[in-house]
Amino acid sequence: MSTPSPLQKLSHPLFEQYKLDIRLKRDDLINVIISGNKWRKLKYNLAYVKKQGFKGIVSFGGAYSNHIHALSYACYKQAIPSIGIIRGEAEFCHNFTLSQAKQWQMELQFVDRKTYRLRNNKDYLKQLAQQYPDYFIIPEGGSNHLALTGVAEICSELNEQTSYDTLITPVGSAGTLSGLIVGDKGQHSILGIAVLKQEGYLADEVNQLINHPDRSYNNWHILNDYHDGGYAKFSQESLARLKAFSQITKVPFEPIYSGKMILALLDLVEKGYFEPNHRIVLIHTGGLQGLGGLIEQGRINSSEWPLPPELQAR
Helix, strand or coil: CCHHHHHHHCCCHHHHHCCCEEEEECCCCCCCCCHHHHHHHHHHHHHHHHHHHCCCCEEEEECCCCCHHHHHHHHHCCCEEEEEECCCCCHHHHHHHHHHHCCEEEEEEEEEEEHHHHHHHHHHHHHHHHHCCCEEECCCHCCCCHHHHHHHHHHHHHHHCCCCCEEEECEEECCHHHHHHHHHCCCEEEEEEEEECCCHHHHHHHHHHHHHHHCCCCCEEEECCCCCCCCCCCCCCHHHHHHHHHHHHCCCCCCHHHHHHHHHHHHHCCCCCCCCCEEEECCCCCCHHHHHHHHHCCCCCCCCCCCCHHHHHH
């Protein structure tokens, strides 16, 4: 593991035109496999599991889940048994993501969509706790109060690395945004880019996660217009623009999470959202293993979106 993660200045004609200072927090470089926000979220969850003497971990995810991928590897490296409750059919067990989770000895349990929707239901979680009494249950995406502590460390690192005005992150399960809000303590403007269609759901999730008598922050906002059709959806136009951005900056992105943040940033810059000389830090939340699944599904071209070298070797 390598922290603090590096901070990289991004050079792009658009940023120069609008006189903006854009830097990228390269959390994708923390670890070859457990990269980005997944490492941050799991850090204190795994420490808690070991300290409290739990036998293993149960968690949830889709067939190409970054969280399931990272959790299975982290548990494997620390000899912690893991169970993944996966939305979808058992045939997915051979795909790019889950074949590796199996390799790292995660037990995969496939459930239908109706059952999967119960993943936050109290009665369902109580039933799981009874079924696995010695296992700690981590929510989908790894987003719980323990995760916030890990993500908040980004802010401590940034305070040592640079001065800035606005912090921007993609938002999926709200854990990363919540951790940044807690860690920032009202010092900067924080902007979340929703990667899925929702009507206030993510804001409610954030408020629930940061709920604490001493935590009343109004320096954050979620933009809901950049999901590109919904979770894991994207257009060919978006792919082309993201690919061009990666070629200019020499930084790899995927189109589900950090990629949508980049496209949102480009649109906001063109609309004059930020004043000249504004200083912005972007959070690269990793998730590059997802490129393997998108190539496997034929949704992106492997010749145009090659896997990072560390993924090619697997």
